[in-house]
Amino acid sequence: xxxxxxxxSVWEAVSLLGIVSSDQLPPLHNVLFTxxxxxxxxxxxARVGQSFVNVAAGVSLAxxxxxxxxxxxxxxxxxxxxxTPIIMLVGALPDLAILTVLVTVIGRGNVAAVAxxxxxxxxxxxxxxRQGVKEIPQDYFHVASVFRAGRLDTFSKxxxxxxxxxxxxxxxxxxxxxxxxxxxxxxxxxxxxxxSFISNSIQGSSHSMTxxxxxxxxxxxxxxxxxxxFFERLEQRIKRWR
Amino acid sequence: MAVxxxxxxxxxxxxxxxxxxxxxxxxxxxxxxxxxxxxxVCIVGPSGCGKSTLLRMIAGLDSPSSGEIRFKGNLLTAPHxxxxxxxQTFALLPWRTVxxxxxxxLEVQNVPKRERENTARELLGMVGLKDSENLFPKQLSGxxxxxxGIARALATDPEVVLMDEAFSAIDEFxxxxxxxxxxEIHAETQKTFLLVTHNLPEAIELADRILVLSAxxxxxxxxxxxxxxxxxxxxxxxxxxxxxxxxSLLQAELEASIMRRRLGEIKEFQKLRDMExx
Numbered sequence: 001x002x003x004x005x006x007x008x009s010v011w012e013a014v015s016l017l018g019i020v021s022s023d024q025l026p027p028l029h030n031v032l033f034t035x036x037x038x039x040x041x042x043x044x045x046a047r048v049g050q051s052f053v054n055v056a057a058g059v060s061l062a063x064x065x066x067x068x069x070x071x072x073x074x075x076x077x078x079x080x081x082x083x084t085p086i087i088m089l090v091g092a093l094p095d096l097a098i099l100t101v102l103v104t105v106i107g108r109g110n111v112a113a114v115a116x117x118x119x120x121x122x123x124x125x126x127x128x129x130r131q132g133v134k135e136i137p138q139d140y141f142h143v144a145s146v147f148r149a150g151r152l153d154t155f156s157k158x159x160x161x162x163x164x165x166x167x168x169x170x171x172x173x174x175x176x177x178x179x180x181x182x183x184x185x186x187x188x189x190x191x192x193x194x195x196s197f198i199s200n201s202i203q204g205s206s207h208s209m210t211x212x213x214x215x216x217x218x219x220x221x222x223x224x225x226x227x228x229x230f231f232e233r234l235e236q237r238i239k240r241w242r
Numbered sequence: 243m244a245v246x247x248x249x250x251x252x253x254x255x256x257x258x259x260x261x262x263x264x265x266x267x268x269x270x271x272x273x274x275x276x277x278x279x280x281x282x283v284c285i286v287g288p289s290g291c292g293k294s295t296l297l298r299m300i301a302g303l304d305s306p307s308s309g310e311i312r313f314k315g316n317l318l319t320a321p322h323x324x325x326x327x328x329x330q331t332f333a334l335l336p337w338r339t340v341x342x343x344x345x346x347x348l349e350v351q352n353v354p355k356r357e358r359e360n361t362a363r364e365l366l367g368m369v370g371l372k373d374s375e376n377l378f379p380k381q382l383s384g385x386x387x388x389x390x391g392i393a394r395a396l397a398t399d400p401e402v403v404l405m406d407e408a409f410s411a412i413d414e415f416x417x418x419x420x421x422x423x424x425x426e427i428h429a430e431t432q433k434t435f436l437l438v439t440h441n442l443p444e445a446i447e448l449a450d451r452i453l454v455l456s457a458x459x460x461x462x463x464x465x466x467x468x469x470x471x472x473x474x475x476x477x478x479x480x481x482x483x484x485x486x487x488x489x490s491l492l493q494a495e496l497e498a499s500i501m502r503r504r505l506g507e508i509k510e511f512q513k514l515r516d517m518e519x520x
Contacts, residue, residue, distance in 0.1 A: 137331070137333070139329050139331050139333035140333060140335065142298075142301075142303055142327070142329065142333065143329070143333050143335070143346070144350070145301075145302065145303055145321050146301050146302070146303070146321050146325075146326060146327045146347075147321075147326075147346060147347035147350050147351070147398065148321050148323060148350065148351070149350035150350070153350045157335075157346075157349075157350065158335070161335070161337045162337075164337075240378060241336050241337045241338075241378040241379070241380060242336065242337075242380070
């Protein structure tokens, strides 16, 4: 908190004293004022919403595909040996290069945005869940067998709670990844969203740097809020027993 | 103590072979014995001899390569509702409270919540953990964890309780207290208990009979009835003499197995040398 105040004071001072021209670094109070103003602008909020929906859709899509795959691979070693090397290979491909291909094929639109954020969300979830399943102690499965738990109970009462901490880590990483990649997508491919808003502002008229910085801070705030409101809370629940 | 003579668990010519290509390893070799209802039987043998495999077969976690295991005359091929198990690692589910852990077996059998929680509470009282039902396993000591493990095993009202090295991950003081409690539970409930252990005094303290296995591939070396009056003191002279007898049995077995292995090595060596000579 103190560091934050210090950084902001330096920023304000540098800008007000004219060390850096206010076109390049607008004073903090202007940015904050714009931030609040933007918060009340339907156009801007629609852009933010658009980006958020794209990320959420991408991550959800990835989850639907990855969850069953990662679970199977975690439980069956032979399947793991067959599939994981391929996935590692695909994961090594650069997200943004794939984006260029995608945009040429399906055009610059929400579909491309969702597809690329799903792609970047895929890997963190895959590897964390796979690891989580592999780390389930064999004795937990023995407990399930001895008490004759059915497949569904074994899944919902042994496997799912066992991997929940890993699942949470994976989801968190995926969200961060996806969010970053999506902003890049929006900027590079001019897909409507907060990313394109930022690049348009910065490349636009003179005092628009203020808008750009305000929009960037909005992204930061959103990420922190999301973390606090959602992930931190779930993590606290795990900490009770972990 | 009166022991009912009804046949409960029966092994007939059970052999277990693990095939790990290109070799196959015989873990259990032609094992036959009978356990009566209400008996407390301890299984001892050199480490790695397959004692635990034997127990896991009764639990339905493993199956014999040949021969058969019967429970009350019926062939055992899968986990049986009247056979329950206590694990060396405790195997408590960390995200469940003590109460939820004890109720697990009833829960997966769809026993209504109220009913299974009442049963679980009753058993927690029995193992002295009445006030801990809302704690998570990480908040418990090793001894307390195993109490939960024992309560969980009893919650489904089994006729046979299998204990796999149930006291070996607990400090000796706590383990001794827990053994005494298990002996009491056995006396009260008249359930059949089977304990696999490498701790000979523990076996002598608890068992009606001790099954001594040989080194791998395990055979039944001897079945020793323990007729000492309970509670048993490890310092009493008859306790000590039984200990000495079984100990020398095990020691002889261990030496024999070492000799067998050496002989095997020598043969292997000779084979190699012959090949080189050629």
